[in-house]
Amino acid sequence: MFEWAVELFPHCRSITGPGLRTTLNYFQNIVPELQIHGIASGTQVFDWVVPQEWRIKSAKLTDPNGDVVADFADSNLHVVNYAVSVDRKLSLSELQAHLYSREDMPEAIPYVTSYYSPHWGFCLEHSKRSALPDGEYQAFIDSEHVDGELNFADLVIPGESDQEILFTSYACHPSMANNELSGPVVLIALARWVQSLDRRKYTYRFVLAPETIGAIAYLSQNLNHLQAHVIAGYVITCVGDDGGYAYLPSRTGTTLADEVAIAALEGRDLDFTRYSFLDRGSDERQYCSPKVDLPMASLLRSKYGTYPEYHTSLDNLDFISAKGLGESLSMYQDCIRILEHNEIYECVEKCEPQLGRRNLRPPQNSAGAGQPTLSEIQSNTSNILAYADGKTDVVGLSRVTGISVFDIIDGCALLKSNQLLEIAAID
Amino acid sequence: MFEWAVELFPHCRSITGPGLRTTLNYFQNIVPELQIHGIASGTQVFDWVVPQEWRIKSAKLTDPNGDVVADFADSNLHVVNYAVSVDRKLSLSELQAHLYSREDMPEAIPYVTSYYSPHWGFCLEHSKRSALPDGEYQAFIDSEHVDGELNFADLVIPGESDQEILFTSYACHPSMANNELSGPVVLIALARWVQSLDRRKYTYRFVLAPETIGAIAYLSQNLNHLQAHVIAGYVITCVGDDGGYAYLPSRTGTTLADEVAIAALEGRDLDFTRYSFLDRGSDERQYCSPKVDLPMASLLRSKYGTYPEYHTSLDNLDFISAKGLGESLSMYQDCIRILEHNEIYECVEKCEPQLGRRNLRPPQNSAGAGQPTLSEIQSNTSNILAYADGKTDVVGLSRVTGISVFDIIDGCALLKSNQLLEIAAID
């Protein structure tokens, strides 16, 4: 995954245009089944209109001495993303309204966008901006906005059921790593892993689109289907560093996606930060909006908006790691494992079954030496049987017994193979 | 309001009789639409019987030296309220069973009543009582209990809906200020303000009656109507001083009246004491009783029973203030504002609407200089839209988002005027 991030890092992505397309094509080379779609500029999608494509060739800000202050060739963050073209001389004080820097992060180039209001601007280090001499500057941006299409990609991997688990991330951020190349690369790696599974109870859907407008465009084309089929989903974002774990709930915080996310983290004894839906900031804004209302949560590492390097040139390849990406992939694989095994079990027997003759408990009630030891799975059997009432799913059994959801899954499998549990009939 | 309190303070009110009538008439002069009703002595009202009118001319307790120990003319609190007449010489030790004072408040005349058990007595400062010489005392009370009527007043101000908001207070306390002239004067001021409103969604009912027996009499005549129409109500009492705020819940603590009361206090960032219904002591005892069960709560300042001056001559005009009365009026006006705007809104659009082109959010995703600032109302729009699901009322939106209910009201109005919210159809 880290290699993919390295190769994709330099491209100047935006909500439309060649950088986005290159990125989607790159992933299609990895997963050929990924389908790339386009929706024409000017198309109405709910309350929005699909914007034109943005194509930028070069951009440069030159100071009165002819020295280059900011060059698109050095970093695509130097130019306000989606900026209109300009070729103009202007004084420093005129220029200030078109400059963006972060006083609190003087060595970082900030990431600024202006998608829906025609504007141009340069972003630069605050240390450099403070030292700019008076005089006449040359602002040059060679960009164009042309009719074309907004692109996004999806991949549907069928399972036994047509109920779907949905994963989504976004591919519109230019040269930044945690936010956001980490989401797309983990999503693609997760899709490959799902493809490799022998058996899938559920159908899996993976979506890569530009943030906000792409999610809205995707939903405008697929809403009815998604509302009818998606039982849980996740927005994968900010999963590249190896800092702490974090959970951002769905709007209600009570969906299956929420329960599974928490069970996954707690099942591995991972410390994690619990955010509120009020802290949201990515595509759950669309997927969880009232009239869409899909059961979507997020598991993250260092969340957007909470780390100093966020939305600057310092959110670079040094900020993420192969280890961080790998752990995040595991975390989402755990969610899938839980979802696939989240049955509602029911005891077969009335009263406790005789575990001893099935080697599921020690044969003697012994306080001392000579007592056979049992695996942890076996010692959980009584508690699983006590709550397997035909109404409680695996995640619920974990919550009520305090046993890791993964041990519940193993314990239920052991009890089912001993004919002591069966899957409850659905009413 | 303070002027009204000053003028009404000297009158000797009781649960029946001229003092009560004078007080109701005084308020009718201010609000001519106020209707004064009478219910004849001897009438059965639920478990109770309307008592006779109490009329007192004078009362005096004279010590062995002929000095006046307590004179009704100085303070009507000197006589046990509703006392029978007496004209009798008796020794100090015989007299003691008819004297009331407060050892813990030696300079205060306590307020004592004996409505349903014929009795006479004098109330006086404990300091004075302790110094009473032995010898023969003259106890003289010129009062009578005669058939007449129990009076109460109400005022109904119609609105667009016949659903009612009910406010009630009581006018049976003699010369005390916080408990209780503050309640009646705030109630009358609130009624005048409601009359002045351009538009009223709800019908408003204001009731002034003697405590307990008056409330019971009023309920006995209006119970079916009130149960069918009242959606929220408040017992206004102890609202005259400018101490802290307090909330006394309804019996269940979960009615609309409760939710609005809490939203009003929290919406102004007011610290307040949260009492239990077990701490009740005023007419919520009747209005919230199981077979009446109206949705009534109370917002108070220094609550009856919690301040040392309570039920003594020290609860006088110095204890209350124009500022305190004014703040309490505002507090109840806030409740009305919230009730009138407590709609259930629903998003018009699927997904988030495009706030930028409506000037409801900054046009750029910018971390630095040049970022347009937005009013707080605008910055709340996203959170309002995220929870406007057609099921959550304005008070609920405030609770779930943590935004002041007043900002929710303003935000909803702004979004409605932008065609982004609509009032949800009632199922």
Add this chain to the structure above:
Amino acid sequence: MFEWAVELFPHCRSITGPGLRTTLNYFQNIVPELQIHGIASGTQVFDWVVPQEWRIKSAKLTDPNGDVVADFADSNLHVVNYAVSVDRKLSLSELQAHLYSREDMPEAIPYVTSYYSPHWGFCLEHSKRSALPDGEYQAFIDSEHVDGELNFADLVIPGESDQEILFTSYACHPSMANNELSGPVVLIALARWVQSLDRRKYTYRFVLAPETIGAIAYLSQNLNHLQAHVIAGYVITCVGDDGGYAYLPSRTGTTLADEVAIAALEGRDLDFTRYSFLDRGSDERQYCSPKVDLPMASLLRSKYGTYPEYHTSLDNLDFISAKGLGESLSMYQDCIRILEHNEIYECVEKCEPQLGRRNLRPPQNSAGAGQPTLSEIQSNTSNILAYADGKTDVVGLSRVTGISVFDIIDGCALLKSNQLLEIAAID
């Protein structure tokens, strides 16, 4: 009760056999209505098969010097309960796999069983085991397993209703006192007390059976009846010492048995330990299992597994006391008192009734001398009336008002006798 425990202590009880029968017969002598039942060896009871009877005559472990290391005649705990016979010479190292001791309790003989796996063994003090010399030992156990029956006893005391309150304990433990002679003796004393009551609203069922297999056998014969009739029940165990009180909930923790148990302890202001159902270990494992699901909780003193003497020879008659047994009996009598009085009351009157004329409150609103005092029962009347809404039972009234359940019972009786409360009609 303590005398009964003294007499029963020496018998070698097990899950079947003469020791169990002797114990049941002993109790039948005290309560002749107790019925003793048998179920034949080999009978299938749910997932289990009734085991053969175990009959043991003698057992002795002799060391190389001919000294007796452990003798069944000294303590029946010396032999693994339900052990097969043996008569064999073997070296100390061969013997070790058949010895049981507790390093942490070097002077205690541990209690070890091997019901469902044929095995023999001796239990002894760890201090003695550590000092055993090398050489040839003689292990001798004269026991047999023969077809016979598993015995249990029950007693049904009819009441006005056929709804049942169930109490159960177990009589399979050999010479140990708190766990478990205390449960059976308290159960029998409780049964005698229930028999002596003038009036019983409910039918009472008392069950004494071997733990686990006996409970399963009893349930296999009575499950449909119990599920249709039992509204609350308790597993009586570990109730002999005078340590702290403890509560072990039912599986859900929300049954009537739970509510009453907590109300009983709180109503007497008793401190108690609140266990989780995950801490269970006695016959609630069967009675609360998902497909049985009876509303059963436990009130205990020092709970099994929590005191050092547990399951050793030190859980002897010194560990329990007449005082402890008596307090535990009272605790369960309190549960019965609460259950018998746990009506749902409803106010007769609309609004508060006039308590003064019924001498249920002071006639005067007086702050000082001369105020009649009222009993605590009377002072609770207002709060009872405020919540007697025809939906809240006596236990619920206690919870919502914070008044002891016993004062609620007394208060409701007083108000009912004054025609102010009536029992709510069942919908």
